[in-house]
Amino acid sequence: MKNIVLDIDNLVVGLGKNPSGQRIIDGVSLQVREGETLCVVGESGSGKSVTSLTVMGLLQKGALVPSGGSVKLVGEELLTATDKRLRQLRATRMAMIFQEPMTALNPVVPVGRQIDEVLRAHTDLDARARRQKILAMMEHVRLPDVERIFASYPHRLSGGQRQRIMIAMALVLEPKLLIADEPTTALDVTTQKQILTLIRDLQRDHGTAVLFITHDMGVVAEIADRVAVMRYGRLVETGTLDSILRTPAMEYTRNLLSSVPSLVPRAPRAETNEPVVLEANELSKIYRERSFLGKAREVAAAKDVTITLRKGRTLGIVGESGSGKSTVARCIVRLIDPTSGGVRLAGREISDLSRRLLQPHRKKIQIIFQDPYRSLNPRVTVGETIAEGPINYGMPRAEALAKARELLELVDLPADAVSRYPHQFSGGQRQRIAIARALALDPDVLVADEAVSALDVSVQAQVLELLDEIQKRLGIALLFITHDLRVAAQICDDVAVMQHGRIVEQGPAAEVLTHPQQAYTKALLDAAPGRGWDFANFRPVEVAAE
Amino acid sequence: MLGYLLRRILAAIPVMGVVALFVFLLLRLTPGDPAAILAGDNATPEQLERIRTSLGLNEPLYTQFFTWIGKLLQGDLGMSLISNVPVLTMISKRVEPSISIALCTIILAVIVAVPLGVIAAWKHGTWIDRFVMGLSVIGFSVPVFVIGYVLIQIFAIELRWVPVQGFRSITAGFGPFFERIILPTCTLSFIYVALIARMTRAAMLDVLGEDYVRTARAKGISETGVLLRHALRNAAVPVITVIGTGFALLISGVVVTESVFNVPGIGRLTVDAVLARDYPVIQAMILLTSGIYVTVNLLIDLAYTLLDPRIRY
Numbered sequence: 001m002k003n004i005v006l007d008i009d010n011l012v013v014g015l016g017k018n019p020s021g022q023r024i025i026d027g028v029s030l031q032v033r034e035g036e037t038l039c040v041v042g043e044s045g046s047g048k049s050v051t052s053l054t055v056m057g058l059l060q061k062g063a064l065v066p067s068g069g070s071v072k073l074v075g076e077e078l079l080t081a082t083d084k085r086l087r088q089l090r091a092t093r094m095a096m097i098f099q100e101p102m103t104a105l106n107p108v109v110p111v112g113r114q115i116d117e118v119l120r121a122h123t124d125l126d127a128r129a130r131r132q133k134i135l136a137m138m139e140h141v142r143l144p145d146v147e148r149i150f151a152s153y154p155h156r157l158s159g160g161q162r163q164r165i166m167i168a169m170a171l172v173l174e175p176k177l178l179i180a181d182e183p184t185t186a187l188d189v190t191t192q193k194q195i196l197t198l199i200r201d202l203q204r205d206h207g208t209a210v211l212f213i214t215h216d217m218g219v220v221a222e223i224a225d226r227v228a229v230m231r232y233g234r235l236v237e238t239g240t241l242d243s244i245l246r247t248p249a250m251e252y253t254r255n256l257l258s259s260v261p262s263l264v265p266r267a268p269r270a271e272t273n274e275p276v277v278l279e280a281n282e283l284s285k286i287y288r289e290r291s292f293l294g295k296a297r298e299v300a301a302a303k304d305v306t307i308t309l310r311k312g313r314t315l316g317i318v319g320e321s322g323s324g325k326s327t328v329a330r331c332i333v334r335l336i337d338p339t340s341g342g343v344r345l346a347g348r349e350i351s352d353l354s355r356r357l358l359q360p361h362r363k364k365i366q367i368i369f370q371d372p373y374r375s376l377n378p379r380v381t382v383g384e385t386i387a388e389g390p391i392n393y394g395m396p397r398a399e400a401l402a403k404a405r406e407l408l409e410l411v412d413l414p415a416d417a418v419s420r421y422p423h424q425f426s427g428g429q430r431q432r433i434a435i436a437r438a439l440a441l442d443p444d445v446l447v448a449d450e451a452v453s454a455l456d457v458s459v460q461a462q463v464l465e466l467l468d469e470i471q472k473r474l475g476i477a478l479l480f481i482t483h484d485l486r487v488a489a490q491i492c493d494d495v496a497v498m499q500h501g502r503i504v505e506q507g508p509a510a511e512v513l514t515h516p517q518q519a520y521t522k523a524l525l526d527a528a529p530g531r532g533w534d535f536a537n538f539r540p541v542e543v544a545a546e
Numbered sequence: 547m548l549g550y551l552l553r554r555i556l557a558a559i560p561v562m563g564v565v566a567l568f569v570f571l572l573l574r575l576t577p578g579d580p581a582a583i584l585a586g587d588n589a590t591p592e593q594l595e596r597i598r599t600s601l602g603l604n605e606p607l608y609t610q611f612f613t614w615i616g617k618l619l620q621g622d623l624g625m626s627l628i629s630n631v632p633v634l635t636m637i638s639k640r641v642e643p644s645i646s647i648a649l650c651t652i653i654l655a656v657i658v659a660v661p662l663g664v665i666a667a668w669k670h671g672t673w674i675d676r677f678v679m680g681l682s683v684i685g686f687s688v689p690v691f692v693i694g695y696v697l698i699q700i701f702a703i704e705l706r707w708v709p710v711q712g713f714r715s716i717t718a719g720f721g722p723f724f725e726r727i728i729l730p731t732c733t734l735s736f737i738y739v740a741l742i743a744r745m746t747r748a749a750m751l752d753v754l755g756e757d758y759v760r761t762a763r764a765k766g767i768s769e770t771g772v773l774l775r776h777a778l779r780n781a782a783v784p785v786i787t788v789i790g791t792g793f794a795l796l797i798s799g800v801v802v803t804e805s806v807f808n809v810p811g812i813g814r815l816t817v818d819a820v821l822a823r824d825y826p827v828i829q830a831m832i833l834l835t836s837g838i839y840v841t842v843n844l845l846i847d848l849a850y851t852l853l854d855p856r857i858r859y
Binding site for chain 1: 671756757758760761762763764765766767768771775776779780853854855856
C-alpha cells in the first residue's frame with residue numbers, strides 16, 4: 001500500500017462561526033494516496049469545491065468555517081495550522097489548479113513571472129536558476145516556444161496553454177498533492193483530452209497524489225483510480241472506478257450515471273415529408289476589424305453555411321468554441337445580420353428584411369440561451385417575462401398572462417410561478433421558464449443555443465426530455481447548438497459539424513456520430529471523455545462487430 | 547504605442563478646434579454689440595467704432611475667426627480690457643501657484659488615500675473599514691473653506707508654525723514655498739483623499755474576489771504580495787481615472803482655497819475676469835482649462851495601456 005498523502009477525516013464546514021449553523025460539508029472522510037487520483041464527483045452545491053478549498057486553507061475567511069474533523073497532509077494537521085505554515089505548504093506540498101484558466105491567471109503580469117513568484121516565495125534560487133527551472137517546467141507541460149510564452153501575457157495564450165501554465169505553476173516545486181478543481185470544464189474536448197493526458201503523465205512521473213474535482217462522468221472514467229460521490233455536503237459513496245461505474249451501491253449514484261447521455265445515438269426517427277420550416281443558404285458572417293492606420297483584417301465567423309430543417313425535426317450544430325455555431329444561430333434568428341447568404345423562415349426570405357418588416361416574422365423563430373441565470377431579467381416577474389412577447393404582438397394582457405400560466409404547466413412548473421421572480425428558481429427551473437417564454441409566441445422553430453450546457457446532468461436530462469416532449473406535442477422544429485456530442489447524440493435527428501466557421505460534415509446523427517467521414521469529426525468523437533463507457537447501463541461500450 | 551500616441555494627439559486637435567470655435571462665438575454671438583459689451587455702458591459712439599475697427603468686428607465672421615485663430619496660435623491671446631496687460635502675461639504669472647497647489651494636493655492625496663483604500667478593502671467589514679469610510683464621508687461633507695479656516699486657526703494662528711496666507715514661488719527656495727503651500731494643499735486634499743480612498747476600496751474589493759487572487763494565495767505568497775502585486779495593479783485603472791479627472795478639476799476648481807489663503811492663482815483670476823466681464827481673459831481661461839482636460843485625458847488613456855496589457859488601441 002502506498003503512503004497516504006491526504007487524509008480528510010469526518011470534516012465539517014459550517015456557514016459562519018455559529019457552531020449550530022448550517023453545515024456545508026457534513027462529516028466527509030476521504031483519503032488520497034501517493035500516485036493515486038481520487039475523483040470527487042457531484043452536482044453543483046454538493047460541496048466538492050468547498051472540500052478542496054478547505055484543504056488549501058483558501059475558504060473565504062469568516063464566511064465558511066471548518067468546525068470539526070481533521071485534514072492531514074502527509075501526517076500534518078492543516079485545520080489548526082497557522083496562516084504562515086499554510087503559506088509555506090502551498091505550492092511546496094500541496095498545489096491547486098482551477099476551472100477557468102482564463103481568469104485564474106493575473107491578466108497584467110507575464111505568465112513567466114507568475115510562475116517565478118512561486119520560486120521566489122519558496123526557494124533561494126537566483127534569477128538565472130529560477131528562469132531555467134521555469135523554462136524546463138514549461139517544456140515539461142509541453143508548451144511550445146517556451147521563451148516567447150515566458151514573456152507573454154495570459155490574453156495572448158489559448159485556453160489550453162493557460163491551463164498548462166497553471167499546471168506548470170502548480171507542479172514546479174513537485175508538491176505531494178495536486179488539487180484539480182474542474183480543470184478541463186472550460187476547455188474544448190480536444191484540449192481537454194490533452195490536459196487530462198498531461199496530468200496523468202506528470203502524476204506517473206512524479207508520484208503526485210491528485211484530488212480531482214469534476215461533475216463530468218466522462219472525465220471521471222478517463223482519469224480516476226478511485227471515485228468519491230458527493231451530494232449536499234455529504235459523501236454518498238466511495239470506491240474504485242470500476243466498482244462505481246459498474247456496481248454503484250447507492251441510488252443517487254445510479255441516477256447520476258443514468259443521467260449521462262450516451263454517445264451512441266438514439267434510434268433514428270423515420271424521415272418525414274413535413275414542410276421545410278427553416279433553410280439557411282450559404283450563410284456567411286464576416287467581421288471586418290478596421291484599424292486606423294493598419295489594413296483591415298477579415299474574420300469569417302461563419303462561411304457558406306447551408307442547412308435545412310423540417311417541421312418536427314431536430315438539427316444539431318456541433319463544434320468547439322470559436323467554430324461559429326453560435327454565430328450561425330444568431331444570424332438565423334437575425335440577432336446579428338448575416339454578411340451574405342439567405343435565411344428562409346417558413347418559406348419567407350428574412351435575411352434582408354429591415355428590422356420593421358422583420359417584426360411579424362420574429363415570432364416564428366425563438367431562441368433559448370445558455371445561461372438561465374443571465375438570460376432572464378431579474379427585476380421582472382416570470383409571468384411578465386413570458387407574457388411580454390404575446391402582448392407585443394397584440395394579445396390582451398389578461399389573455400397573455402393566462403397563456404403564461406398554461407405554458408408554465410406545460411414545462412412542469414406550478415402556474416403560480418407567474419408572480420415570482422427568476423432568483424426564486426433553480427437553474428433547471430429557470431431554463432424551463434426560458435423555454436416557456438420562447439414557446440409563448442407559438443414559434444415554428446426553436447433555437448437552443450447551448451441550452452443545457454450550464455445545467456447539472458440530472459437536470460440536463462430532464463430539460464432534454466422536456467424539449468423532446470414539447471417537440472412531439474407541438475411539432476416544433478428544433479435547431480440545437482451544442483459542444484456536447486453526448487447531448488447531440490440523444491436529441492438530434494441530423495447533425496452538422498462545424499469547424500473554423502464552416503460545416504465540415506453533415507448528415508443523420510446516427511450516421512455522422514458512428515461512422516464519421518471527416519478527420520475532424522473523428523478527432524472530436526475520439527476526444528469525447530469516457531467514450532469507452534455506457535454509463536447509463538453500467539458497463540463498458542461493447543465494441544460492436546462491424 | 548508611438549502610433550497610438552500620435553493618433554491620440556491628432557484626435558485632440560478637432561476637440562480643441564471645437565472649443566476654440568465655441569470660445570470665439572461666445573463673444574460674437576452674445577446678444578448685443580460685442581463692442582458695446584467690451585466698452586461698457588458709458589462708451590461714446592467714437593469709442594465703439596474704434597473698438598470695432600481694432601477688433602475687426604466689421605469683417606465677416608469667418609475672417610474674424612481665422613484672424614483670431616492665427617493670433618492665438620502665435621500666443622497672442624489679446625489684451626485684458628481692465629488692466630490693458632497682455633492676457634498671456636497675466637495668466638502665465640498666475641499659473642504657477644495653481645499648478646503647484648494642484649500637484650501637491652494630488653500627490654498628497656494619492657499617498658494617503660491609496661493605502662487607506664487598500665487597507666479598508668483588505669479588512670472589509672471590520673472596524674478599520676468602517677473607520678476609513680467614516681473619514682471619507684467627513685472629507686466629502688465638510689466644506690473646503692471650513693477646513694481651510696480651521697487649519698489656519700490651529701497651525702498658523704495658535705501654533706504659529708506656518709504663515710497665515712500667501713504664496714512664494716519655488717524659485718525663492720523650497721522652505722518658503724513649502725511653508726505657504728502646505729496648508730492649502732492639506733485643505734484641498736481632504737475631499738480628494740475621500741474620493742480616491744473610496745474608489746480604491748471599491749476597485750480592490752472587486753479585484754480581491756477574482757480568481758487570480760485566489761491563485762496567488764494558492765501559490766503561498768505573502769498577503770502583501772497578493773495585495774500589491776496582484777490586486778492593486780489590477781485595481782489601478784479606475785483609480786487612475788479618478789486621480790486624473792480629479793487633477794483636471796483641481797486646476798479650475800481651486801478658487802475657494804485660493805481665496806481663503808490669498809493665493810494669486812488662476813482660479814481667482816477667472817472669477818475676477820468673470821465679474822469684470824473681461825472677455826479676452828475669460829476666453830483664454832476656457833481654452834486653458836479645456837487644454838488641461840484634453841491633456842489629462844490623454845495621459846489617463848496612456849496610463850491604461852501601461853497598466854493593462856490587454857488594452858491596445
